[in-house]
Amino acid sequence: MNQKQLVSSALASVMALGLVSGAAAADDNKGKEKCYGIAKAGQNDCANLAGTHSCAGQSKADMDAGEWKYVAKGTCKQMGGLSLAEAKDKTAMMKK
Known part of the structure; x- marks a missing residue:
């Protein structure tokens, strides 16, 4: 895996975690x-x-x-x- 793919994968992972955290926070406020x-x-x-x-x-x-x-x-x-x-x-x- 080259450096560009590694960085892209890491960024995608961070963004996915942010979406999950936002959904969990919305559930907490029901x-x-x-x-x-x-x-x-x-x-x-x-x-x-x-x-x-x-x-x-x-x-x-x-x-x-x-x-x-x-x-x-x-x-x-x-x-x-x-x-x-x-x-x-x-x-x-x-x-x-």
Whole structure:
């Protein structure tokens, strides 16, 4: 096997693993919904609405309307959380 084939095979393997990981992550989130405005600093699940970070655990303030966590479906409102539309409205009003 030449070097080009080896590199191509390795790249294909890495890409296939990424697809499998993404599918597994989607399965983990079944029965859950994104709930905005309930995450404590450093406890968000992924990117925020403002686009200032793209990873979990990077929120800087408690209960920031642009930060979210996964919660069981139907429990967000009970926790005082916001839907995506409500979070967008709240963050837009804060910018004015």
